[in-house]
Amino acid sequence: MKLKNSRIEKHHIEDFVGRTYMSFCVLLLITIIVSMVYFVASKGISTFTSGDVSVTDFLFGTKWSPEADTPSFGAFPFIMGSFLVTLLAALIASPLSLCAALFMTEIVPGWGKKLLQPVIELLAGIPSVVYGFIGLSVIVPFLRNNLPGQGIGVAAGALVLSVMILPTITSVAADALASLPQNLKESSYALGATRWQTISRVIIPTTFPAIMTGIVLGMARAFGEALAVQMVIGNAPFVPKSLFESASTLTSVITLGMGNTTMGSAHNNALWSMALVLMLMTFVFVFFVRLLERRNKI
Numbered sequence: 001m002k003l004k005n006s007r008i009e010k011h012h013i014e015d016f017v018g019r020t021y022m023s024f025c026v027l028l029l030i031t032i033i034v035s036m037v038y039f040v041a042s043k044g045i046s047t048f049t050s051g052d053v054s055v056t057d058f059l060f061g062t063k064w065s066p067e068a069d070t071p072s073f074g075a076f077p078f079i080m081g082s083f084l085v086t087l088l089a090a091l092i093a094s095p096l097s098l099c100a101a102l103f104m105t106e107i108v109p110g111w112g113k114k115l116l117q118p119v120i121e122l123l124a125g126i127p128s129v130v131y132g133f134i135g136l137s138v139i140v141p142f143l144r145n146n147l148p149g150q151g152i153g154v155a156a157g158a159l160v161l162s163v164m165i166l167p168t169i170t171s172v173a174a175d176a177l178a179s180l181p182q183n184l185k186e187s188s189y190a191l192g193a194t195r196w197q198t199i200s201r202v203i204i205p206t207t208f209p210a211i212m213t214g215i216v217l218g219m220a221r222a223f224g225e226a227l228a229v230q231m232v233i234g235n236a237p238f239v240p241k242s243l244f245e246s247a248s249t250l251t252s253v254i255t256l257g258m259g260n261t262t263m264g265s266a267h268n269n270a271l272w273s274m275a276l277v278l279m280l281m282t283f284v285f286v287f288f289v290r291l292l293e294r295r296n297k298i
Contacts, residue, residue: 040272040279041276041279043272043273043275044273044274044277045273045276047073047266047272052073052266052269053266057073057074058074058270058273059076060074062074064237064253066257066266067267073266073267073270073273075250075253075277076239077237077238078250079250081154081233081239081248081250082223082249082250084154084158084240085161085222085229085247085249086219086222087219088154088155088161089157089161089162089218089219090162090215090218090219090222092159093163093165093166093169094169094215094218096162097170098169098204098211100174101174101176102199104174106199106203116170123163123164124167128225128226128227128228129228131160131163131228132227132228132230132231134160135157135159136231139156139160139232140152140232143155143156147244149242149245150244150246152233152234153234153240153244153246154233154243155243156233157233157247157249160232161222161225161228161229164225164228165218165219168217168221169215169217169218172210172213172217173207173211175210176211176214177207180203180207184202184203188201209292210292213292216285217285217289219285220282220289223278223281223282224251224278225251226251226252226254226255227255229251230249230255233246233248233249233252234247234248235248235253235256237253250274250277250278251278254271257271
């Protein structure tokens with residue numbers, strides 16, 4: 001009896017320690033997230049509260065000259081560059097990722113997955129600087145020799161980013177396709193549909209919200225990428241008029257300028273405002289992902 005009571009008491013102690021440790025970890029995580037959001041938001045808003053620039057001029061101004069006698073902090077070229085590169089990368093990567101996921105799960109699920117899975121994992125593990133260096137050494141010379149422009153620009157940045165987000169979209173799409181109930185496909189085959197009719201009219205429409213989740217996650221990854229894009233996009237503070245002109249993104253401007261500014265200066269505050277825009281866009285991407293996941297469950 002005493003031994004049984006001691007075991008019960010030991011289990012209660014272990015349960016209490018486990019709950020306490022888990023609660024501490026969750027509380028610490030929430031504190032870190034809230035602190036980061038508060039820090040970035042307070043720094044970013046200080047640009048507008050100090051009167052250095054208005055919200056409208058910052059978001060829609062096209063002139064960026066922080067070192068001039070009359071400083072200008074128009075971030076619209078960088079916001080435009082970020083969205084343009086992200087959208088182009090998603091347009092390039094999404095069809096390739098969907099085809100790779102279908103190949104692994106529907107066409108040849110045996111050796112196809114054994115062939116592509118290591119490749120996808122390899123792409124996901126390559127550092128950003130390697131992607132940027134490959135883009136600078138291969139993609140930029142190719143574009144320079146075959147298309148108008150100097151090679152560096154929006155097109156080069158989009159191509160590099162499209163390869164970087166391939167693993168994210170492919171993994172999510174493959175998981176969604178693999179989790180599709182088998183009876184749906186068997187019902188389609190029983191009605192006389194071919195494999196391609198089943199894929200195009202049953203599988204893809206059914207898993208479309210999950211596939212879109214992967215695409216949005218890939219776009220979030222592309223929107224926040226800095227180093228690889230910085231190496232191939234040209235970093236020009238202008239709105240690009242074509243895909244072969246130099247441009248810049250929010251992340252590249254922040255990484256290039258943050259170390260060369262004084263904390264509390266107008267230039268430094270403007271960079272923190274760009275970081276705030278990036279954080280808000282991340283929240284938007286997360287919101288869309290949650291919305292798509294809820295639609296997929298319905």
